[in-house]
Amino acid sequence: MAPHATAPHHAFWPARLPRTLTVPETPLWHNLTTSAARYPHKAAYLFAGASLSYTELLQQAEALAGWLQQVARVEPGERVLLFMQNCPQYVVSCYAILRARAVVVPVNPMNKADEFGHYISDADARVALCTAELAQVVHSANEAQPAHQRLQHLLVTRYADAMPPTDAPDSPMPSAMQAWLRAEHPLPAGATAWAQALQAEHTPAPYEGQSDDLALLPYTSGTTGLPKGCMHSHRSLMHNAVGSGLWGHVGADSVTLGVVPLFHITGMLYGVLTPVLYGSTVVLMPRWDRELAAALIAQHQVSHWTCIPTMIMDLFGSPNYPQFNLSSLRFLSGGGAAMPEAVAQRLKDEFGISFAEGYGLTETSAPSHANPPERAKLQCLGMPMFGTDSRVVDPVTLQDVPTGEVGEIITSGPMVFQGYWKHPEATAAAFIEREGRRYFRTGDLGRVDDEGYFFITDRLKRMINASGFKVWPSEVEMLLYRHPAVLEACVIASRDAYRGETVKAVLVLRPEARGTTQPDDIIGWAKDHMAAYKYPRIVEFADGLPKSGAGKVLWRVLQAEEDRKAQAAEAT
Known part of the structure; x- marks a missing residue:
């Protein structure tokens, strides 16, 4: 079964792009030999003042x-x-x-x-x-x-x-x-x-x-057990390398900021595979530093940046951000966590840059969905990309839910992995067959609007049940970002004798708000801006939130700590 020929998002599909891709039958190695033949002296990578052609x-x-x-x-x-x-x-x-x-x-x-x-x-x-x-x-x-x-x-x-043998005296890289x-x-x-x-x-x-040889085995933690390897062939990776480049206007003259960790599937695609395919240049950063990122964007006229939304939030946390020159950026995209609407709007208002959010998983070679830059929606995963068919289904019956209703996102396409390494049972559980097509169960809850754009609600396992009301933490987080004092937010469940569970927010304040903003200020504001069952009853301030190497907030770490505190209190 092919993707819907009349899917709603096709009405908004960029006119510059084909609906499906003709992908090279060659393995990934040939991308490097071809680009080296075409652009032998061109910089492939810039790093700490050195160039690698x-x-x-x-x-x-x-x-x-x-x-x-x-x-x-x-x-x-x-x-x-x-x-x-x-x-x-x-x-x-x-x-x-x-x-x-x-x-x-x-x-x-x-x-x-x-x-x-x-x-x-x-x-x-x-x-x-x-x-x-x-x-x-x-x-x-x-x-x-x-x-x-x-x-x-x-x-x-x-x-x-x-x-280089010695650092340049005018290098923007911090001495440390x-x-x-x-x-x-x-x-x-x-x-x-x-x-x-x-x-x-x-x-x-x-x-x-050969194109069907196993090429990459990135590991994903999932919700239970030890990390499992996701088997990707040259073919599945090649599809997204070609597609992501076309989607984002990538060419030989593009300059990409490579700061998303390369071990992560997003960094691998946008920092290793796609640039070499198109013969573009990548400015590599060994680790995130907001001042250095801004300096490199200006110095090398970076045109493309795929990032984690927390990086944008951190830029805004710099006292120097009004002086940042980001004018060379033509395509700014990201995923891994939803971009708060208030932050995206601030990016647009203050720098004139639209954030084109995307969505994907280790199992899908990074993006399966993306917002077209021409018509991006805020806090939205975008539309299914080339050759991809996605549905929203009831997690129990696996039947389609009506437009606008929340269910589990399932995805089928040429970029989907072949299965979990040495875990046939987990592989079998991760896929369903529908009308002759194999769909991967993402484990993410979301909805699709009447224009065919997808929106995430939360992980299937991440939900707060407060007096019978279902609270999706990411929705509360997005609302909290609208508060002028909030730089970062993570919402977790806290045990409550009356409600069973209640909503707790762990927040990092903007520098100018520290010392003057109190938890009750946030709670009072949230009460005015959210439904009664949804607003945080508990607010805790932190100097920072735990994050993965890819920049995602590790909400499970905070949830586990909260659970330990509750258990200790019950034992006394």
Whole structure:
């Protein structure tokens, strides 16, 4: 069954775009060889004052692929762990692993040794590539594994391997970040240095990869159990690389700010795969810093930025934000969390920039939905992209719900993953068949309006039941962002003897409001702006909210802490 030929959103589909894509049948490696042939001297990546051309990217990836095959003895289909912050070596490593016909396993660089061990054992990995400050984490995790499950090869790079010998005196990068990037860290015994592997100039075997080969195994936590690997082929990734570029006006002259972590599926798509396909340039940031981001956008005339909404909120939290020059931005998009309407409107009013929100998951190669820049809606996921069919169904009966009603979003399309690595039961549970088409159950609650635009309500598991009324935390958060004192908000459930559960808001205040705004001020305001069952009865201020490496607010961390407090109180 094909996507609805007369789906409502087709009436608003950008006239410049086709409804479906003709996607190359070649694997991802060919994107690099093609761009290197077309733009040999063009900067592929800019990092800390250094430039890596497409020719250099190709040469380094070839040399590293040769090391993987000849020294580490990596076989086609073998999983290779990649454990780094954003840097050019990350991209070189990705394409080297693909050139060796192996599978990239990106791991969050915030993981500690106890967490990293899961990726060694679950992915059956023998080889890992990491940066020097993380090498001890890998070593400690490896030592804790049974002998037969341990890594056999560890390749280590320093960020300084991709930097100029000395920092430019006028560099916008903070001195503390420069010192962190240039810091020396000892290599674990038996590890191979990055320069040593490249200088050996091993030649890889002739490339014989196919479009349906497994290419990427990113892990997702889901709601229960240990993280599971999502199997993506070259074909599923290629579809979204082509589609996201067309959607966002990407071309060889585009300049992208690469600050979303590359280990995350969004960073992988917009920072590694799509730019190389189109031959554009990426300005890489190793970690988020609002002042540096603004300086780099102005310095390099960044035209494209896919970000996390919390980054925009942080920009507004800077005392220098009125002086930021963001005039070069032509396309600003993001996802991972809903963009508060008040923040998006402020972005439009103060900088003249429209935020085109999108929606996707690790299982869908990042975006399955996006707002067309020509007609973006605020606090909206957008419309299903090329070749994608999405529905809103009752989570129990799996039958379509009427337009405007809340249900679970299910999605089918060429960018959907093949299944969970070594978890056939979880794979079976994640998909349903309808009229000959396979749909992925996203686990997200949402609705679709009469124009075919999708809106998220919340995770299926995240709901507050207050005296029988269902409260969706994200809706309360969006409303709280309208308060002039609120910089960031996270809403969780708090136990209540009368209501069962009540609404609690953990807030970060804007700098100018700290010390003058009290919890009762927020509660009183919320009472005036929200339904009686919905407004927060409890408000707590915090210096910051816990976030994942991809910038998402970790509401479960706050919820778990709240539950622990309640249990302790009941025990006394």
